[in-house]
Amino acid sequence: MLARLQRLVILAVTLAALGWLVGWASEGRPVLAVAGALVLAFGYVFILAVEFVLLACLHGRDETPRAGPLQLLRAWLGECVVAWQVFVWRQPFHAARYPDVPGRPGVRGVVFVHGYVCNRGLWGPWLARCTAEQRPYVAVDLEPVFSDLDIYVPQLEAAVARLEQSTGLPPLLVCHSMGGLVARAWLAATPGAATRVQHVITIGSPHRGTWLARLSRTTNSRHMRQASEWITGLAAREPALHTGRFTCFYSHADNIVFPACAATLPGADNRHLPATAHVAMVFHPEVVSEAARWLAASSSCVAGGASGR
Known part of the structure; x- marks a missing residue:
């Protein structure tokens, strides 16, 4: 759509x-x-x-x-x-240029979750790299475009379950902007979800809302306003231990999520990307390297376990 x-x-x-x-x-x-x-x-x-x-x-x-x-x-x-x-x-x-790769047992996959007014085409360079490396992935398309954020939770559940079933491993979640809130909503709404993901990387996600959302009237943008009822309710119902599973990238030059600290989470690994705007953060080398680090660590664990046996 x-x-x-x-x-x-x-x-x-x-x-x-x-x-x-x-x-x-x-x-x-x-x-x-x-x-x-x-x-x-x-x-x-x-x-x-x-x-x-x-x-x-x-x-x-x-x-x-x-x-x-x-x-x-x-x-x-x-x-x-x-x-x-x-x-x-x-x-x-080119949203459909790189179809999802369901993967094979023992190779950890990645779930990509885009943000507001985006689709899976956002992740093109990431998907090209995963395809070349034969890395399993599912890139969701959050529909309807301007819906209540909670409606996206089943879509993320389906993506996670698909990679779990094909690989036998909890996937890594990489989320941009609104996608980070969807990941948190899924974790809060799904029993045992914390054990079903390796880690969650958010990129410019309005964890505490954003000032700019007050200029929009769509349902999901209203949820992303500072101190909105939806954000306050999410923080109240999510277990505190979940934030330790997050790496949150943020920037003082984020033109969508500001003030900048709004993209951080207490207890998370919060990392600042200087002089980098909202969409450009998706392709920042430090973000790509962090995802690669988590995937490499899981591969080493799998290899080490195999050699030990």
Whole structure:
């Protein structure tokens, strides 16, 4: 559903830009024609700029070091590129490029859980790497797109169960943004879930909500507001020991989840990624290395156990 919606948006923006270009060019205004077409085609960069201004203004007394102007500029430029790759290319047109790999016994798998207004296409480079390494994985598509977060819990349960059955091992969960909240909701709602995952890595997840969510009216974005009833209720019902299973990546240049400490969890392994924006964090080398470290550790344990026998 989301891929079709994003294709329609891309088509509409392209037609509007072409219409503006042709219309004003025919009036003998080439500069206005080109400038307007570029603004229509790449207007998202201005929206991103506004988000970065907001995060800088709303840093307040956040415990995370404040991002400097050059760090914010670097993060904005990087996000402009990554956002185009994800929202204009991978998600609308290549979400199904890498089908899930169910795996084989004894090889630990990965469950990828995307965030708000995303689909499995977000994880393209990750899925390509897993496919090349013959690493089992399931990348979920959380549908409906703007639903109550609790509705996604059965979808995550199905993904975890699928890898459990095919590999015989608890999978690693890698979650971006809203996906981290879905993972926590699944852990809180599913008896014995803590023993069914090796570890949970969250990337820019609004564990304590985000200021920006107040500007949206969808059900899941309302859940992600600061001190929302949903987030407060989740924290109250999840066992404290679960947070020790989390590595939470966050950034003082996250243009979606701010203040920055909102992406951390008490008791978790919280790691700061300087000068890195919200979507760009998904592909940060430190995040990729952390996932590889957990998977390598599990492989060593399996190999060690086999040699011991």
